[in-house]
Each structure stands twice: as structure tokens, then as C-alpha cells.
Amino acid sequence: MPSETLTIVDNRIGKTYEVPIENGTVRAMDLRKIRTSSEDFGLMAYDPGFMNTAACKSRITFIDGEKGILRYRGYPIEQLAEKSSFLEVAYLLYFGELPTQSQLDEFNNIVLSHTLIHEQTKKFIDGFRHDAHPMGMFLSTVAALSTFYKEGKNIFDAQNRLVQFERMVAKMPTIAAFCFRHSIGMPFVYPDGDLSYPANFLSMMYKGTQLRYKPHPVLERALDVLFILHVDHEQNCSTTTMRGIGSSHCDPFTALAGAAAALYGPLHGGANEAVLRMLMEIGSKDRIPEFIKRVKAGDGARLMGFGHRVYKNYDPRARIIKQVAAEVLEVTGRSPLLDMALEMERIALEDDYFVSRKLYPNVDFYSGIIYQAMGFPVDMFPVLFAIPRTPGWLSQWEEQILDPEQRIVRPRQVYLGSEVRDYVPMAGRVDPATVDAAAPQAV
Numbered sequence: 001m002p003s004e005t006l007t008i009v010d011n012r013i014g015k016t017y018e019v020p021i022e023n024g025t026v027r028a029m030d031l032r033k034i035r036t037s038s039e040d041f042g043l044m045a046y047d048p049g050f051m052n053t054a055a056c057k058s059r060i061t062f063i064d065g066e067k068g069i070l071r072y073r074g075y076p077i078e079q080l081a082e083k084s085s086f087l088e089v090a091y092l093l094y095f096g097e098l099p100t101q102s103q104l105d106e107f108n109n110i111v112l113s114h115t116l117i118h119e120q121t122k123k124f125i126d127g128f129r130h131d132a133h134p135m136g137m138f139l140s141t142v143a144a145l146s147t148f149y150k151e152g153k154n155i156f157d158a159q160n161r162l163v164q165f166e167r168m169v170a171k172m173p174t175i176a177a178f179c180f181r182h183s184i185g186m187p188f189v190y191p192d193g194d195l196s197y198p199a200n201f202l203s204m205m206y207k208g209t210q211l212r213y214k215p216h217p218v219l220e221r222a223l224d225v226l227f228i229l230h231v232d233h234e235q236n237c238s239t240t241t242m243r244g245i246g247s248s249h250c251d252p253f254t255a256l257a258g259a260a261a262a263l264y265g266p267l268h269g270g271a272n273e274a275v276l277r278m279l280m281e282i283g284s285k286d287r288i289p290e291f292i293k294r295v296k297a298g299d300g301a302r303l304m305g306f307g308h309r310v311y312k313n314y315d316p317r318a319r320i321i322k323q324v325a326a327e328v329l330e331v332t333g334r335s336p337l338l339d340m341a342l343e344m345e346r347i348a349l350e351d352d353y354f355v356s357r358k359l360y361p362n363v364d365f366y367s368g369i370i371y372q373a374m375g376f377p378v379d380m381f382p383v384l385f386a387i388p389r390t391p392g393w394l395s396q397w398e399e400q401i402l403d404p405e406q407r408i409v410r411p412r413q414v415y416l417g418s419e420v421r422d423y424v425p426m427a428g429r430v431d432p433a434t435v436d437a438a439a440p441q442a443v
């Protein structure tokens with residue numbers, strides 16, 4: 001028995017158990033031994049939303065939500081955002097160490113060589129209606145890649161996994177930009193190998209008739225920083241989906257499509273879209289107090305971009321993004337939405353409702369304002385999240401594949417439905433909705 005243990009007394013039968021504590025956790029399977037009789041299934045942990053359940057051991061991302069700390073592979077997010085590039089961070093996440101210059105150059109070249117997508121993929125995107133949501137097109141196209149790269153199924157081949165990682169880091173911006181161009185009826189723009197990762201993406205998004213598209217360096221860097229901030233966030237909803245689908249040993253494209261689908265929702269990657277819509281609906285600074293009142297009254301409105309399952313302090317990414325927003329708007333021109341967001345934050349952080357619940361701005365509160373200032377339509381916001389999250393999802397998947405403790409994900413349930421009952425023939429069935437409650441009942 002290890003030195004750290006937990007003693008549990010089952011008051012139902014007065015039996016005592018001692019279970020080991022490892023890394024601040026007890027194994028849920030140890031609870032199974034706690035039984036009232038030999039027929040008893042054993043005790044389970046009930047944890048909807050996985051509020052207090054660690055499903056894996058990970059060495060990728062560290063978060064201290066109380067202190068507002070985020071680190072990738074031990075490096076503080078603030079240092080990476082200031083000094084690094086997105087591709088460097090993608091490399092760090094997957095390989096565990098920062099690359100040397102020659103390693104980074106090589107990685108850069110490999111990623112560049114994968115940026116084109118199969119011509120057939122274009123036809124696939126063309127098949128969507130002109131008004132299809134870009135995220136729907138995006139995640140369907142990612143899933144479709146599994147039909148192009150069938151070798152992706154060889155998930156126990158390390159070299160094969162690496163190729164899919166490089167391929168997907170490279171192709172996500174191309175797919176994203178093609179989905180956008182399709183939605184506005186513009187011809188696709190092919191990748192430009194002389195541009196940086198973020199500049200190439202902006203070129204594929206916005207290039208018109210000019211021979212070469214070169215974004216403003218402040219906007220290019222801002223996008224790179226935003227990408228760095230979104231690379232990984234440990235076991236969030238979409239990463240858990242990636243691991244959940246990955247646990248069935250399917251190919252990484254299919255798992256990535258599922259992860260992107262989880263990211264789509266307004267409580268996760270769709271939140272910055274929701275922030276912008278919220279600000280536009282409020283319309284002006286003087287109407288903010290009235291909106292805050294509605295949020296506090298709990299009549300369905302939430303202050304989008306506020307609150308986080310893990311951060312009970314200022315989200316460190318939000319702090320960096322707030323600064324980036326100011327720099328971008330210096331270039332693109334001041335936005336009334338930023339003024340409203342700043343005022344909203346000021347009011348909320350002085351209000352006991354938000355303070356007592358530890359609700360602070362999260363990564364999504366300011367990111368939408370930057371994206372809008374850079375010309376991205378609101379529908380593209382979740383796609384902009386999925387591009388940089390790709391190395392995070394794939395690094396987590398890699399870790400899962402190599403972890404001998406991992407099994408196919410299969411939670412338990414607490415069954416509260418009907419006891420066994422006999423099949424009722426059609427003629428004997430009654431629709432409860434049609435039974436007249438007022439009708440006299442037989443006694």
C-alpha cells in the first residue's frame with residue numbers, strides 16, 4: 001500500500017476500506033470494491049460534466065485556474081505569446097521540446113509542402129449551398145479527408161501519425177479559407193509558400209486581383225499570437241471529444257472532425273461569436289447596465305465571454321488578447337464594440353454577482369472583436385479557433401495512443417428508468433396525452 005491512502009467507511013454495512021491516493025487522485029475502479037453484498041455491482045462515482053474526474057495523465061498543458069496560470073509543456077503562455085511563433089508552439093506541443101533553428105526550418109518546410117489540398121476536395125466544398133455555415137463545411141471537409149488519406153488508419157505507426165500531424169497543421173488554414181471563399185462566391189486562392197503561416201492564411205482568405213497579398217505586419221503577428229493562445233487547453237470539451245473518438249482507434253481525421261464539432265457550440269468555441277452578437281444586440285454603452293440586470297435576474301441571458309469551468313481568476317489568454325485588440329484597432333480603426341466590451345468588463349468586475357461567482361473575462365471575450373476588425377465574418381470565428389487547436393488535439397491524441405492505461409471510453413450510468421415490464425400489444429396501448437384527466441375513474 002502506498003504511503004498516501006484514503007480510509008472509507010461504508011456506513012451501510014460498517015465495513016472499512018483503504019484505497020491508495022496517487023497524484024492527488026483515487027482510482028474510480030477502487031470504489032467498485034465497496035459493495036454491500038456479492039450481488040451488489042459496487043460503488044461508482046457520479047460526475048455529470050466530469051466536474052471532478054481526471055480521465056488521463058498528461059504532460060502537455062498545465063492550468064491553475066485559481067491563480068490564472070496556463071503553460072504549454074512548462075512554458076508560460078505569456079512568454080510564448082511574446083517570443084514564439086505558432087508553428088514553433090505546434091512543434092513544442094507535439095514533440096515536447098522547443099525546436100532548434102534547423103528543426104524549426106525543417107518543420108516549416110514540411111508543413112509548407114502539405115498546404116495544398118487534393119483538387120477533389122474543392123469539388124466537395126463546391127457542393128455546399130452558398131449560405132452554408134463555414135464551420136459545417138469545415139468539419140465535414142476534415143472528416144472527408146479520411147477518404148483521401150486512408151493510411152491515416154495505421155495509428156500505431158509513429159511515423160504515420162507524424163505525417164498526419166504535419167498534414168493537418170498545414171491543411172486546416174487552406175480548408176478554412178476555401179470554405180470562406182465558397183461562402184462569398186469567390187475563387188479559391190492557393191497557398192503562397194513565401195508567406196508566413198498566418199500571412200498565407202490571410203492571403204488565401206482575402207487576396208483579390210493583386211499579384212500578391214501581403215497583410216499588415218501588426219495583423220499578421222496578431223493572428224499568430226491568437227493562434228498561439230488557442231493551441232491547447234488540456235481536457236476541454238473538444239479535446240475530450242478528440243480523445244473519446246480516438247479511443248475507438250479510428251483515423252485522426254474522423255476524430256478531428258468530431259473535435260471540431262464539439263468546438264462549434266456556443267458554450268465552447270462558439271462563444272466569441274456569441275459575444276459579438278450579444279454586444280451588437282445591446283447596441284450601446286448606456287444599455288449595458290440594463291443587460292447586466294437581466295443576466296443577474298437569470299432570465300436566460302448570460303454574459304457571454306465571461307466565466308470558465310477551470311479559471312476562477314482572470315483567464316491569462318484574455319489579458320494578452322485585450323492588449324492585442326488595442327494594437328489591432330490602432331491599425332484598423334477604433335471599434336465601438338471594443339469600447340462596449342471594456343465598459344462591460346468594468347461594470348461586471350465591480351459587481352458582486354460576478355465577483356462572488358469568480359466570473360472573469362475568458363479567451364473569447366475580446367477575440368471576436370479582433371477577428372471582426374480584421375475582416376473575418378462572425379460565422380468564421382469557430383473555424384478560426386479550430387485551426388490553431390489542431391496541433392493541440394493531435395498532441396493529446398498522440399499522448400493517448402502511447403498511454404498503455406487508456407481504454408475505449410465507456411462511462412457508466414445511473415439507471416432510473418422502468419423496471420422490467422411485459423410487452424403491450426398495439427391494441428392495448430393508450431397514449432397518456434389522450435387520457436382525459438377529468439373523466440371519472442373506475443374505483
Ligand code: ACO
Nearest residue numbers: 267268269271295302303304305306307308309357362364
Ligand atoms: N454569465 C452569468 N452567469 C454565469 C455565467 C455567465 N457567463 N457563467 C456562469 N454563471 C453563473 C451560473 O449561472 C451559476 O450561478 P448560480 O451558482 O447562481 O447558479 C454560476 O455562475 C456557476 O456557473 P456554471 O454554469 O455552473 O459554471 P460551469 O463551469 O458549468 O460553466 C461556462 C462554465 C460554460 C464557461 C459558463 O461560465 C458560461 O456559460 N459562460 C459563457 C459562455 C462562454 O463564454 N464560454 C466560453 C468558455 S471558454 C472556451 O470554451 C474557449
